[in-house]
Amino acid sequence: MAKKIIIQIISVVILFVNLSYGRKNMKVAEDIVQEICASTNDPTFCFKAIKSDPRTAAENLTGLAEICIDLAGAAAKKAEKLAATLIKTATDPQLKEKYRACSKNFAAARGRMGEAAKGLAAGNGKAVAEAGLDGLNESEDCRDEFEAPPKDPSELAGLVGKLITLCGAVFFAAQYV
DSSP states (O other), X not given: OHHHHHHHHHHHHHHHHHHHHHHHHSBOOHHHHHHHHHTSSOHHHHHHHHHHSTTGGGOBHHHHHHHHHHHHHHHXXXXXXXXXXXXXXXXXXXXXXXXXXXXXXXHHHHHHHHHHHHHXXXXXXXXXXXXXXXXXXXXXXXXXXXXXXSOOXXXXXXHHHHHHHHHHHHHHHHTTO
């Protein structure tokens, strides 16, 4: 009797492990991408960005999280590069200071995406989610710099919005890892 119960328990555990493994390794359906993006601040941009990556069609859920991390990391790098240019070219000392603060935020967000990649490689969805949320917070800190005058005349605000969206996608994609 005890042997039969142990075999049943082991069978159930194996079943759940296989279901979990299978879920992570199934190809990503479009509705999963829509579900992830629906929770971001710009679902349309999020969906287009993820779907535009040629890897998306062939990836599983872990690969989708990797794509989100890569997109967010690239966005942080692009924003950091623009901030560096703006620091050099801005004539308003207040704007220069805001660009410096944002540059630090972008570098930190890029670092968080590196942490997310490491967490993903280790199979640690919680670490991926935390890094995505940290990157989102860093991006929002930059956005908050420009709530008070002077107004930023550059395209930086648009890049910040995209970075916030993509870091959010990392956070929500981590829920599937």
